[in-house]
Amino acid sequence: MPSLDICFSPELLPLYDLRGKVAVVVDILRATSSIVTALAAGVTHIVPFSELEACRAMAAQGYLTAAERDGQQAEGFDLGNSPFGYLDGVLPVRGRGVAITTTNGTRALHLSLAADAVVVGAFLNLAAVAQFVRQQGKDAVVVCAGWKGMFNLEDTLFGGALAQRLEAEFDTTSSDATLAARHLWQQAQPDLSTYLLQSAHVRRLNNLEANKDFEYCVQLDTHDLLPIWREGRLIANA
Amino acid sequence: MPSLDICFSPELLPLYDLRGKVAVVVDILRATSSIVTALAAGVTHIVPFSELEACRAMAAQGYLTAAERDGQQAEGFDLGNSPFGYLDGVLPVRGRGVAITTTNGTRALHLSLAADAVVVGAFLNLAAVAQFVRQQGKDAVVVCAGWKGMFNLEDTLFGGALAQRLEAEFDTTSSDATLAARHLWQQAQPDLSTYLLQSAHVRRLNNLEANKDFEYCVQLDTHDLLPIWREGRLIANA
Incomplete structure (x- = not known):
């Protein structure tokens, strides 16, 4: 039975051997939620x-x-890190390529490229991620972007949610990180938004922009779309 | 209000500034449990x-x-990492000094020495640790030894238990790591031993020696003793 492990910080990635595995990069607030949204909005x-x-x-x-x-x-960029940048119609995005850089998410992505397959996960496309990992049938590691290298709750909860979806087909008990994430997800699941708002880090991010980014990013299974790494870029998996 | 933070792995310590703070080093299975036991048994x-x-x-x-x-x-050492090495009477330990090296615990200790005060925590002396941190009244960081750099459940749960004891006087909500550890501790507390035995890593350690190390190390508040770092050695705090 393949295993699902969770790496809580890019700083811990050197301890994980990603070769032959699937890496699921997650930065819920907001890089990977925005990437899913961008590709769904027609970014090529x-x-x-x-x-x-x-x-x-x-x-x-x-x-x-x-x-x-x-x-x-x-400053000097067309867009920030908000998924609504791809939705609000101010800037036409369909058919365009996007060059992106974020504090945590792009670092996690670059450090994960040793894996056999690298995909991008968010609550928005959780079902699509689970389906892909199941189809691959090999060991998978959720790579949490964290916050400047530190553990964060929202990326961890994504790992726990994915573990719950895969527990019938994957070993989700051999890693203490996966066990902990599953337990936290069990607590959070009845009301993810309220649970995450306990986090000072989440509240801080939430206050940065007067928009609905947070409530948007904690929605589950809204996008049947999987961003996947191909030849130096992320595209929607066919 | 001073804060209590938790560092899940020595590999993440470079992200924490320990200067001016109290570091609580924890390696429940078994280094810090054995250190508490050794000093209580009369090791100088x-x-x-x-x-x-x-x-x-x-x-x-x-x-x-x-x-x-x-x-x-x-091979070639008087003792291993079992607390019972200091209790079984085979080797007289009272009045002796002990030189110790372990896979995870000593590394966490050495990396914590930038702190103002470095103490050793275990479930066995949880109350003594809480009392010391409270008296110091400055920011504190629980440094989990982890397992070869990776997150582990038992050290994290100690951090959650300490946070619960200190929540009236310390900020235990600003760090996502502390929040997560407190939630996990809430789940584990009714039956710590059963909860920890979910962990494959704990079961593996538990099987290594045919003794009662595990059940011993998950006892709470059995030792009113605080190992503290003074001039290159750990002694019982006066």
Whole structure:
């Protein structure tokens, strides 16, 4: 039986051997929720960057540019890290490529590329992620982006939710991290939004922008779409 | 109000600034439980080593030597990592110093020395730890030894238990790690032993020695004793 493990921080990734495995990169607030939303809104592909400058330079190649630092949209970019940037119609996004850089999410993604397959997870596309991992049938690791390297609750809860969906076909008890995430998910599931609002970190992010990002990002199974890594970019899996 | 934070792995310690804070080092199974037990049994002081050779060499200076690697007593040492080594009367320990090296615990200890005060925590001396942290009245960080750098359940639950004891006087909600540990402790508390035996890692350790180490280490508040770091060694706090 393949196993599902959870890595709580990119800083711990060197302890995990991703070779031959599926990596599910998650940054619920808000990078991976926004990536799912962007591809669903007709963005053709997304190229992640670690550095602001390299990301901004992609504008010259016709890309939309999206950048977030410490929860705020960075200056000189078309978009921030809000999923509503792809939904509000202010900027036409259909048919465009997007170059993106965020505090935590793009780092987690770059560090996960040793895996056989790298996909992007959010509550929005939880069912699609579970289906893909089940179909692959190999060991999987949820890579939590965390917050500047630290453990965070929302990414962990995604790991617990995925473990619950896969528990019949995957070993979800051999890793203490997966066990803990499942237990936390059991507590949170009846009211995910209220549970997460206990977190000072979540409340801080929530206050940064006067919009509905948080309530949007904690919805389950709204998007039947799986962003997958192919040749240096994220595209919607066929 | 001072804060209580929890660091789930020594690998994450570079993200925490321990200066001016109290560090509570915890390795429930079994290093810190054994250290509490040893000092209670009359061991005068304990010197931790990272390397087997340096630890073994202390025999020449009259020290008892204790070493564990991957859960087993290392060859050529007086003691392993079992608290019963200090209790079974086979080896007289009263009045002796002990040189110790373990897979996870001594590493966590060495990495914590930037803190203002470094103490050793276990379920056995939870009340003594809580009292000390309360008296110090400054920010505190629980440093979980983990298992080879990875998250483990038993050290995390100690952090949750300490947070519960201190929640009236300390901020235990600003850190997602502390929040998660408190929630897990709430689930585990009614039957800590059964809860921990879900963990494959705990069961593996539990099977390594045909003794009662596990049941011993999950007892609460049995020892009113606080190991504290003073001039390169752990002694019982006066």
